Amino acid sequence: MREQIDNLIKLQGIETESNGIRLILSNVTQRLNGLSSRLSGVEQTTKNNELKLDELEKSYRLYKSDVEMNISKLKKSQERLASIKTNKEYLSLLKGIEDLKTINSQIEDQMLECLEQMDDIKKFLADRANEYKNFSGQVNKEKQTITHETEKNNKRLAELDTEWKKFSGKIDPKLLKIYLMVRDKAGGIAVTSVKDAVCCGCNMNIPPQMYNDLQRCDSLKFCPSCQRIIYWKDS
């Protein structure tokens, strides 16, 4: 009986380890997706800023061509001043010249503002480019670690599967049937130790007589509280 119980304990150990590995493996996709979305978040911020920079550059070019156009208008008006006959015409042309100067000065203020914003974005993008380089290196490293871990875990899982078959083959089929039944009813853990008369599966006390019998290891015993298969563990 002792040997049979030992094999059940081994079987339980194999299943516990397998379940732990399966839990890790089930999170792999989520972990990889999390890393990818963090990276694409950074990429998106960069892209948005590049678009904003493009728009600012476009505006700047438009402002610049407006200013140049006004300067050439100004030149022409100033040339015309010499050939003006009446005072009224002269004043009106002079006013037009002043208006053009005011407009150009306003446009130049907007151009300066544009340049400042462009500088800020360029600086931000340069900083981000550095951050992105470091961050993507870090993400790739993490992805490699996850891939490596997954390979190792899959290999270990296959080994455990082989071991499970090996040990389950050594167990009396009737006993294995009981084991599987208890396992399914007790949330995956069929075999548990009893230490100092306390079941480690449910933390309840084992009656003294049963605890004494348990130490003899001559028959299969079940915890009266959680119904798991129990075995005695020396404290």
Ligand SMILES: [Zn+2]
């Ligand atoms: Zn119990």
